[in-house]
Amino acid sequence: MLLTRLKKLSFLCLLLTFCTQAHAVPFRGPNIVLIFIDDMGYGDIGPFGNKVNKTPHLDRMAKEGLKLTDFYVSNTACTPSRAALMTGTYANRIGMDGRVVFPGENRGLHPDEITIAELLKKEGYTTGCFGKWHLGDQKEFLPLSQGFDEYFGIPYSNDMWPGNKRGNPVTNRSPYTPLPVIRQDQAVAYVSDGQDQALLCEVITKEAVSFIRKNKKNPFFCYIPHAYVHSPRYARPDILERAQGNVNRANVEEIDDSVGQILDTLRLLKLQDHTLVIFTSDNGGAGGMSMGPLRGGKGGPKYEGHMRVPTLTWWPGTIPAGKVGNEIATTIDLLPSLAKLTGATIPIDRTIDGQDVLGVLLGEPGVKSPHEALYYEVEGIRKDNWKLVMGKRKKPELYNLLKDIGEKNDIASKHPDIVNKLKSMLNAHAEQIIEDTRPSAFVEQAAPIISQPEKLPRLRDYMDPSRKQK
Numbered sequence: 001m002l003l004t005r006l007k008k009l010s011f012l013c014l015l016l017t018f019c020t021q022a023h024a025v026p027f028r029g030p031n032i033v034l035i036f037i038d039d040m041g042y043g044d045i046g047p048f049g050n051k052v053n054k055t056p057h058l059d060r061m062a063k064e065g066l067k068l069t070d071f072y073v074s075n076t077a078c079t080p081s082r083a084a085l086m087t088g089t090y091a092n093r094i095g096m097d098g099r100v101v102f103p104g105e106n107r108g109l110h111p112d113e114i115t116i117a118e119l120l121k122k123e124g125y126t127t128g129c130f131g132k133w134h135l136g137d138q139k140e141f142l143p144l145s146q147g148f149d150e151y152f153g154i155p156y157s158n159d160m161w162p163g164n165k166r167g168n169p170v171t172n173r174s175p176y177t178p179l180p181v182i183r184q185d186q187a188v189a190y191v192s193d194g195q196d197q198a199l200l201c202e203v204i205t206k207e208a209v210s211f212i213r214k215n216k217k218n219p220f221f222c223y224i225p226h227a228y229v230h231s232p233r234y235a236r237p238d239i240l241e242r243a244q245g246n247v248n249r250a251n252v253e254e255i256d257d258s259v260g261q262i263l264d265t266l267r268l269l270k271l272q273d274h275t276l277v278i279f280t281s282d283n284g285g286a287g288g289m290s291m292g293p294l295r296g297g298k299g300g301p302k303y304e305g306h307m308r309v310p311t312l313t314w315w316p317g318t319i320p321a322g323k324v325g326n327e328i329a330t331t332i333d334l335l336p337s338l339a340k341l342t343g344a345t346i347p348i349d350r351t352i353d354g355q356d357v358l359g360v361l362l363g364e365p366g367v368k369s370p371h372e373a374l375y376y377e378v379e380g381i382r383k384d385n386w387k388l389v390m391g392k393r394k395k396p397e398l399y400n401l402l403k404d405i406g407e408k409n410d411i412a413s414k415h416p417d418i419v420n421k422l423k424s425m426l427n428a429h430a431e432q433i434i435e436d437t438r439p440s441a442f443v444e445q446a447a448p449i450i451s452q453p454e455k456l457p458r459l460r461d462y463m464d465p466s467r468k469q470k
């Protein structure tokens with residue numbers, strides 16, 4: 001009897017010890033997966049009204065999570081948009097506005113800038129970047145120098161390759177040098193032709209999924225800046241056939257497959273209750289992509305289609321399912337918001353333009369955007385539903401987005417007082433940026449990552465060495 005009691009007692013002690021140990025595990029912030037599509041328009045996916053492209057996984061993501069109707073990028077081209085996203089700061093404040101960075105160029109995001117990856121790394125996160133970087137291709141500028149533990153992808157746009165006959169305008173190398181595929185900071189393969197281009201979504205997804213699996217037991221930040229749907233567009237034959245020969249649709253649908261694989265991996269690893277997933281695009285759609293009801297696209301004056309992007313957030317159990325949020329938030333807000341979420345410290349020795357919109361991202365009831373106004377670079381401003389855009393020859397146009405989301409009826413002449421007020425706010429914003437800028441960085445000697453493919457495998461051979469066929 002006594003022996004049985006003792007046995008019971010020791011079992012209880014053991015259980016108690018186990019429970020105490022379990023609770024002694026330090027607080028672990030949620031994982032963060034940030035999926036950043038290239039050149040995808042506001043109307044390209046099912047949750048944002050597309051009826052042609054089949055996007056069941058994004059439809060499910062929206063059904064289980066939050067759709068943000070008024071989420072913006074802070075710049076309209078790949079390099080400045082990524083610079084702003086990574087640093088929470090306007091690209092023109094940190095010398096990364098204007099044109100994109102070209103292969104072999106001596107310019108890049110300054111290594112002194114503090115990226116989301118660097119902030120999260122300090123909090124114990126493992127950080128990975130899988131996809132298109134485009135913040136400088138010299139070793140000093142690649143992801144490993146900006147807080148990422150792992151990198152796999154292409155260092156700049158997929159059209160910067162010999163297939164683009166226009167040639168590199170910066171290094172005067174015509175045509176472009178071969179498009180490398182980088183692992184960590186070394187070229188391991190190259191994109192030789194359309195067949196290789198058609199594997200970019202697949203290989204980026206595969207690498208991201210493997211990173212998530214590898215890090216299931218520790219907090220991770222997985223940044224997935226897909227090379228798709230930037231031109232030139234190619235697709236695997238099976239995916240093209242499924243999309244009835246429409247390559248734009250095929251690319252969007254493969255992005256949807258990719259999102260499905262990532263969310264399924266999180267579910268399989270039982271990480272779904274502990275992972276915030278954000279899906280968005282780097283600028284308005286280009287080359288036949290859909291902006292839905294919005295005017296404009298990549299390039300041109302700053303109409304909504306230029307900078308408002310299809311955005312979903314997902315975190316089952318924390319973000320309410322099937323909710324729609326219409327408060328204003330932008331990509332520069334992600335750094336301060338993710339800092340708040342993870343307990344990271346926002347740098348105070350420099351201007352960070354983004355604001356904490358965590359409540360907006362998580363769909364908190366009644367939450368309001370902290371932005372007094374939204375700036376479209378220095379060429380447009382939105383305050384509440386009033387939108388002023390500097391149109392042709394810098395003539396201000398005024399729209400009421402509540403009644404006219406397509407910006408069809410310029411009502412500037414009817415509201416000179418509102419035009420003047422918004423114009424003066426926009427001018428003050430532009431002047432403030434000029435007064436407080438930080439430079440991009442330059443290296444003395446810049447060179448293309450690879451001048452000739454040399455002994456590197458084609459991407460398809462790298463992915464499946466058994467089918468090597470040179």
Ligand SMILES: [Ca+2]
Binds near residue numbers: 230282
């Ligand atoms: Ca882009």
